[in-house]
Every structure is written in structure tokens, then in C-alpha cells.
Amino acid sequence: MTAHTEEAGVPAPTVEAAGDAPPRTDRSERLSALAQQHGALVTLVIAMVVASLSFDTFLTGDNLENMALSSAFLAVVALGMTFVIVTGGIDLSVGSLFALGGVLAAWGSRYGTVVALLLPLAVCGLIGLVNGLLIARVRLAPFIVTLAAMLGARGLLLALTDEGSRTYLVDKESFLATLGQGTLLGVGVPVWITLALFAAGAVALRRTRFGQYVYAVGGNEDAGALMGAPVARTKITVYTLSGLCAGLAGALNAAWLASGVTILGTGMELEAISAVVIGGTLLTGGSGFISGSLVGVLLLKVIQNVINQIGSLDSAYQQVVSGAFLAVVVIAQTWLGRRRRVL
Template identity: 70%
Template sequence: MKSLTTPRPLSAALRSTTASPSPAAGQERITSLLQRHGALAVLVAVVLVSSLVFPSFGTLDNAQNIAVQASFIAVVALGMTLVIITGGIDLSVGSVFALGGVLAAWASQYGLWAALLLPLAVCGAIGTLNGLLIARAGMAPFIVTLATLLGARGLLLALTHEGATTYLVPRGSAFAELGQGTVGGFGYPVLIALVLFAAGGVALQRTSFGQSLFAVGGSSDAATLMGLPVARTRILVYLLSGLLAGFAGALNAARLSSGVTILGVGMELDAIAAVVIGGTLLTGGAGSVSGTLWGVLLLAVIQNLINQIGSLNSSYQSVVSGGFLIVVVVAQRYLARARRT
């Protein structure tokens, strides 16, 4: 006997079989966006408000100044992002940054390539040492990089006779032009930093190496079972961190025309703060280089605002940066818990 049920139209059948997005999925999407792009939203809000309050803040000259000042810490923070994504930490970058500047200033008398290659070789060796001790010897990243922080600073003081000797970059040299030249009003260091971030973003999101970083940071045991080269990946990220810190120091020496020995103190903390504010989890397994860039710019804008106020000294930046860091870490824990539930 044939059924008397009236067949439903095809469009109605398709609507019934198509799963509508659940509220939980929408909430997870929102929390994920906040975690990844929260620093950008705060940066845009701060810039808009500051441009209204301080007329000189929104000028092109001020924007160029902020960009140049942020470019050096941005290069350091890029390497720190890769390290933290794997679940590690690198406390040596501040001392390596200063060491790279001194080596570059000394070698600049022999030309551009000597000024670049010497700091890259020495700072890359320090990063490789960090990676080998952490990946092969199984030592804690905090202890290893703290030791190389002290070692790099000691080598710096030895080269400069306890800071009494300051090596100068020859005026008008190609190396000096690398740090002081401009394109469209923005210094070469800004353009170099943007190129490095673009390359870092492509490597992190579009290559197997980048996916290995997330896998190692998420679970090194699972990554090992998947056949990923966990030890080699960790060695490479610390190598890159050392190279980028040394290169940033060389660029800074080119801009200042000298290797200043007192620079880099506390820079590792600023880099970590920028990375975490940008949405990279200290536990590893999640993060982005674009978020780090927004975090660096946010801290640079805060520093510039403190200078705009005039009645506050630069030490207040550390207070504000610490406050931002606490708020961001608490927010990340809340967002991560919301995504799990």
C-alpha cells in the first residue's frame, strides 16, 4: 500500500539537513578572534583616542618615530614568538642584542658585510648552543638562556673593556646608511622588520616547519609519535632567535653609529610582553607573528604617549606594560577556558 504522506519540496529537505551553526560554535569563534586580534583592537582604540587628545600624536613625523623605535624590538620579538610557540623561552635576547651591536660597530671598519656577518655568526652560535642544550641535553630553557644571558653580557664587557671602549661606525658608510636611510620617510629598519614579519608569517602558516612549531608546542610527545623532528625544530627556533636578536642589534648600531654597551637590559622582558600581549600562549601551541607585531606597536604607542604627557618619565612604561601583561594573561586563561567549555 502506497504511503499517503505528501513529499516535501527539495528546498525544504535541504534546509532540514543543513546543520545550522550552534551558539557554542559562534562563541568559540568569537573567543578565538579575541585571543588572536585583541591587541589590534586595543591598538586601534588607543591610537584613535590619542589622536583626538594629543594633536601632535597623529602626525606623520610621530608615526615615523614610533615605527623606527619599534622596529628593533619587533625583530627580537619575532624570534621570541617562534620560541614561545614551541613552549620555550629565551632570556638571552637582550644581551645578544647588545653584543650584536658592539660586534657590528667594531666590524664596520671592514665594510658592510663584515658588520653584518660577524654578529650573525656569533649570535647564531649562541642561539645554537641554547637549542642544543635544551633539545639534546634536556635542560630547562629558563636555566639555559639565563646562563647565556650572563655569558653574552660578560663577553660584551670583555670586548669593550668593562664598557670603557665604544666602537664607532664610520660616517657615510654603507652600514650606517642601512640604519639611517629612509624610504618614503620611514627608515630602512622599519622596512626590514616588515619584510621579516611577512616572511615569518608565511613560514609559520604555510610551511611544514611552521606546523611543526605548533605541534611541538602543543605536545612534544605527540609530535614525536607523529614522526616530527622535535629536537631539530627546537634547535632551529633558538638559532633563529639568536640570529634575529643579533641582527636587530646590528641595525641599532648602524642607526646610532656606535655600539652602545648599556642597551638591551630588560629587552627580553619587553619582547616576551609584546608576544604575550599579541595573543601567543606562554604554554605553547598557539600564536601568530601578526599578533606580536600589534603587541610591539601597542607598547611603542604607550611609550610615545608617556612622552606626549611630559609630566611622566619613561619608567612608567614598565608599569603600564606590566599591567597590560597581567590583564592579557588573565584574559587568555578565561578565553581558553571558555573555548574548552
């Protein structure tokens, strides 16, 4: 039963009887949001506990170090991908840019560490900038533009390496090699660089005006433009950032391997997208978490490591499990999103 009073022509607040209390939608919505944001972290913890109980070698220092290092390079790529996907876009070129960045870093190492680092950043960043311009200014589809960039970057890579027959080496005594192979407090330098980049990325996405623009463009581009968000500039920036991250990851990987390996990066764009989505970022844009992408990368690497620990399974099962896991996550995200809209 509802009672209404009016004073000065303004209705008083409605008083609901005990039996007519509204459903607890706030609590349900919070639970759905927590599941989307922290579900990957809970799954990661469970996976690590099960793996540590099942395999004696899982929690050894060498195994954890190898997982951390192999995760670092993919994580840097996933960092740039997170910004792109939050805007509602996609970047299929990062795998080829990763490989190209490694080759450019190894080639440039003969001229010093500065050239070895700046060259892949300049070239890969420029390709990302072109992607952003075509998507934002010419209004081409991100899928088509970045697919073309993926093929173009791979072609440039093959041209630089004589169809892959030439491998450029990094002097193991150089600072570049130390940057990739050195340790700080017992942890590889690439891991520290990755953590620093993720901290900066989290601040940029959650605490800056640019981050607000990224969310606004991904949530509703037209509404964001009406609110004053520079839609085109934001898109150009995130695709440039994605190219820079892919090039840097490739340079760090070349420093770690002491060579520019031409066959790397194939399928890496799909791994990066998987990690970002598993971490809670919606493919439709407008919602995402930097920390979630890091958790998604770690979860993928734990799954791959467990399959390697089993030993009797072929490495192809890594792709099968990762694909199935991604499908489950996307279905769960879709269900949670619909549930929150209903509530």
C-alpha cells in the same frame, strides 16, 4: 524528543526536536578565538584614536617615524621570540644578544659592511644554537639555559668593550650607516627590513612544514613526536633563529645610532616576551601569530609614547603600565582558553 532508526545495523543520524537543539558552541568558540587573535589590534586602534584626539603632536610625521624606527628593532627580536614561545619555550638571552650584536657590528664596520653584518649574525646565531642544543639534546630547562646565555653574552660584551669604557663607532659615510639611517619612500630602511622579515616569518610559520612542526611541538611534544615531527631539530632551529634575530636587530640599531652602545638591551627580553604574549601567542605554546607580535610591539610603543606625551609622568610609569597591561592580557588569555575547552 529523539527518534532513532537503524538500517543494516548502522544507526541513522540522530534527529533533535526543536526544543532539544544543542547550544551554539561553535559561534562562542569562534568569538573567543577572534578575541585572542585580534584583541590586541582592536586595542591598538582604540589607543591610537584616543592618543590622536588627546595630543596634537601624536600623528605628526616626526613622531610616527620615531615610533616606527624604535619599534623596528624590538619587533625583529620579538619575531624570533614568537617561534620560541609557540614551541612552549622561552629565551631570556635576547636582550644581551641584542647589545652584543650592536657592539660586534660597530667593531666589524671597520672591515666593511659585510663583516659588520655577518659577525653579529654568526656569534649570536651560534649562541642561539648552543641554547637549542642544551635544551633539545641535554633536556635542560629553557629558563636556566637562556639565563646563563644572557649572563655569558653580557660578559662577552663587557670584555670586548673594556668593561663598557670603549665605544666603537660606525663611519657615517659607510653603507652600514646608510642601512640604518637611510629612507625609502619616506620610511626608514630598518622599518622595511622588519616588514620583510615579518612577511617571511608569517609564511614560514603558517605555510611550511617547519611551521607545522613548531605548532606540533608547542601543542603536545609527545604527540608531535608520534606524528613524525622532529622535536629536537625544531627546538634547535627556533632558538638559533631567535639568536639570529637578536643579533640582526642589534646590528641595525648600531647602524642607526652609528655606534655600538653597550648599555642597550637591558630588559629587552621582557619587552619582547610581553609583545609576543600581548599579540595573542600563548605562553603555554601551541598557538601564536606572527602578525600579532608586530601589533603587540606597536601597542607597547604607543603606550610608551603616550606617557612621554603627557610629560608629567616619569618614564618608570612605562614599565608599570606595560606590566599591568601584560597581566590583564595573560588573565584574559587564560579565561578564553578555559572557556574554549569548556565549549
